[in-house]
Amino acid sequence: MRLTCSEKDLLSGKEGPVKALAMSHLVKLGEAFDAEEMVDITYAHMSSGSALRSGEIDYLSGLSDQGARVKVPTSSEVIAVDLRDPAAIGAPPSLVKDYRRLLAVHTRMGIAATYTCVPFTQGYVPPKGACIASMESAAIIYFNAVLGARTNRCGFFVLFAALTGKYPKIGYLLDKNRLGTHLVSVQTNLLNVTDYGALGYHVGRLVGGGVPVFQGLERPRQEELIMLGAGLATSGTVAMYHIPGITPEAPTTAAALGGEAPGERISVNTGDIQAVYQHLCTASHNTVDFIYLGCPQYTLEQIRTAADLLTGKRVHPDTTLWIGTNRMAFAMARRMGYHEIIKKAGGKLVCDTCPVDSFLRLDALKKRGIQQPAVQTMLTDSAKQAHYARTTLGCNTLVDTVHACIQTAVRGK
């Protein structure tokens, strides 16, 4: 791999041992995937490190003890508890203590403690063509497809990218890997955000690691694009899609396909969307004990809708309602009075975490000697959440619109 003078300096330790180690790891990664050179990245979204998994917090803490600080703006992924009000959701105090320690490590390293899966709603909006390093499949696909920034499906090494401002030029950083592979004709009306998640989930299963090009979508709203991407990246490993006219690098279908004929054509009808709901609904509404809205984390607008639906209502004592969001949307929701409405109704506006990454996970419960799942049946408005909740929480799932979710939360089982 060709390295520039400044990259060689990083590697030889001129900026200290931590950056040298980080650079050496990135060079090995690049060589493994036949990279010819490194690129400068301008932003990183990294895994926060989990207290549920041994060694992760200690690893980061060890780097920060050596004075490691990030070189580019860096945001961080959801954690296993809500540090704002951990008791409200029953987070175990020992875990909360671990995460307070982690927060101190992040702060020392200059990593923004966003604890979010949707950093692009919080000021991290890299422009078209910007090379970045991101984990979190729902964020990766939004950066690539909606903003036109460039990231791979990165993992733990985002940390090293953040420390050095470098990443090997591989995968979705290269033009040729971003072109459409499947032409998807949507021949059904999508009625709400949840339907967009179901569409993504259906198409992800068909295209695997491909790059779908959509035809027949009206002008989707931001929340619909977030949900579409989350679905695609759940059932498949999709990191990029095109909606001609919306995806910055795809003014036309021809441009999205690089002037070639599509490798495959797919047509989606109403029955395909219904089949996703059938697949993800494994119980009846009368067994629901947990309702989750906010996968990906709710925007302020979605919180407003939920608050409107909850105004003057009361969540049934047999059901738990979490609405997941991030600190920025939370602050605005408090200012606008939505938090008060949700709280008064008995719902919980939750920050920092997500059920499927939280202390409710089966593996987290097991470590505390609890053998029973915490949730029996989860109702959610997100195909992605239902998909992961089944295995990580060991529960049944149901997927329905936000209106139906809140109706069930109020009515109870």
Add this chain to the structure above:
Amino acid sequence: MTRIEIQFKGILSGKALGKALVSRQPLGFYGDIDEDGILVAKGHPCEGCSVADCILIYPEAKGSSAGCMMLHWLAKRGRKPAGIVNTQRLDPNLVEGAILADIPLLCCPELDVYKWVATGDRVEIDGQSGLLVKM
């Protein structure tokens, strides 16, 4: 026993010698292998085996990106595989884990490795040259 050499693409350099642990199914280091390095995937033919000091041969890595830090954890505790050989696809998260844990890694064999190497065989790999040798 005849000595057999199979050429791979060398992905991460380093030499390793150990007993082969062969899986014809994909494996995820987060989920399929526990914190002591025991293969715990339910119903897997090698369920209960330890990956420590083995040359782990399997088609491709699957599952969570947390597998990367799991490899680092196993290395720290002296329970890591001595070498890893993937026969189908190279998963970036596995590569990251193998870099952190300093494990030689091969991919893309020129021969059907499953025909020639079985669990328990002594094998040596060289991540630089890409050569796997069954002793």
